[in-house]
Amino acid sequence: MEFNNNIPIYVQVIHDIKKDMVNGVLALGEKLPSGRELALKYKINPNTASRIYKEMETEEICYTKRGLGTYVTEDMSKLKSIREEMAGSLLDNFIEGMEQLGFTKEELIQLLEYKYETK
Amino acid sequence: MILQCNDLVKKYLNKTAVNGISLDIEKGRIYALLGPNGSGKTTLMKIAAGLVKPSSGTITYKGNPIGVESKKRVAYMSTEPFFYNYMTVQDAGKYYQDFFEDFDAKRYEELIDRMELGMKDKAKTLSSGLAAKLKIAATLARKAELYMLDEPLNGIDIIAREKIITTILEVAREDATILISSHLVDELEKIIDNAVFIKNGSVALNGDAEDLRVGRGKSIVEIYKEIYA
Numbered sequence: 411m412e413f414n415n416n417i418p419i420y421v422q423v424i425h426d427i428k429k430d431m432v433n434g435v436l437a438l439g440e441k442l443p444s445g446r447e448l449a450l451k452y453k454i455n456p457n458t459a460s461r462i463y464k465e466m467e468t469e470e471i472c473y474t475k476r477g478l479g480t481y482v483t484e485d486m487s488k489l490k491s492i493r494e495e496m497a498g499s500l501l502d503n504f505i506e507g508m509e510q511l512g513f514t515k516e517e518l519i520q521l522l523e524y525k526y527e528t529k
Numbered sequence: 530m531i532l533q534c535n536d537l538v539k540k541y542l543n544k545t546a547v548n549g550i551s552l553d554i555e556k557g558r559i560y561a562l563l564g565p566n567g568s569g570k571t572t573l574m575k576i577a578a579g580l581v582k583p584s585s586g587t588i589t590y591k592g593n594p595i596g597v598e599s600k601k602r603v604a605y606m607s608t609e610p611f612f613y614n615y616m617t618v619q620d621a622g623k624y625y626q627d628f629f630e631d632f633d634a635k636r637y638e639e640l641i642d643r644m645e646l647g648m649k650d651k652a653k654t655l656s657s658g659l660a661a662k663l664k665i666a667a668t669l670a671r672k673a674e675l676y677m678l679d680e681p682l683n684g685i686d687i688i689a690r691e692k693i694i695t696t697i698l699e700v701a702r703e704d705a706t707i708l709i710s711s712h713l714v715d716e717l718e719k720i721i722d723n724a725v726f727i728k729n730g731s732v733a734l735n736g737d738a739e740d741l742r743v744g745r746g747k748s749i750v751e752i753y754k755e756i757y758a
Contacts, residue, residue, distance in 0.1 A: 415748030455720050
């Protein structure tokens with residue numbers, strides 16, 4: 411994975427894991443790699459890896475079974491809200507960028523429709 | 530605290546290499562020692578490895594002076610080649626095994642394989658990149674408490690850099706401490722806990738990498754440019 415050096419690494423990895431959950435690459439209730447495995451997978455600092463799981467637990471995206479490891483949440487509604495949240499922030503960025511280019515809402519919608527028709 | 534430096538100074542005849550460094554290295558963390566060539570990184574590591582005596586100031590390893598005991602626990606990789614020309618890769622392993630009781634021969638074999646070296650290769654005939662990989666394999670095959678790697682990524686291609694980064698992360702057990710000197714900041718950015726910026730023999734900035742990034746709203750690479758530009 412290519413990292414952007416201006417965004418905290420744990421934030422970027424959490425984003426990537428969330429994407430895997432939304433895409434179904436990671437199933438509900440699936441076991442996640444251990445902290446050490448996560449560090450090796452993303453080539454990141456092991457302390458950052460454990461922080462990632464801590465943050466995700468606080469967000470209730472995953473949970474730890476003592477002595478067994480960390481698992482993806484089994485809560486379908488949680489997954490849905492992650493998906494909406496991710497879509498929301500993509501949309502915010504998109505709209506902000508387009509507004510900076512001077513596009514109005516109507517123009518934007520037209521442009522989107524045109525884009526989909528010619529895709 | 531695994532390594533504690535207090536106002537360390539190292540003067541050579543007409544040059545001050547280390548000019549009053551005070552630095553605490555905590556157990557279980559990965560440190561980057563950053564700075565351009567000639568800033569004092571190597572001298573500092575050599576003092577910690579017990580190869581150079583400081584002119585003044587103190588340095589302790591787990592509260593004791595640097596010496597025979599600390600050398601058993603510290604794996605230091607210098608920038609110079611440290612195997613004899615007549616040696617094969619296999620000989621280099623045996624040589625290390627004789628020297629260090631924490632050397633893991635099986636792990637060495639594994640790392641030699643990963644670095645795409647052959648046990649029968651002669652140290653003399655290795656290209657500079659392969660020789661660098663040999664040093665890394667030998668150093669990281671030890672089960673040390675503190676690893677000090679001086680410019681481990683220098684002269685190594687991008688693919689091999691990835692392998693070295695992976696190996697460093699494998700070594701980073703909870704109780705292992707790692708100190709990496711480099712001017713290749715970008716490669717280290719995502720694997721370090723702490724960044725120590727050395728400038729003209731002194732510590733210009735030292736802190737938790739994530740705190741530095743968040744506090745200054747800049748990447749370590751950008752902070753580096755700011756300090757040394």
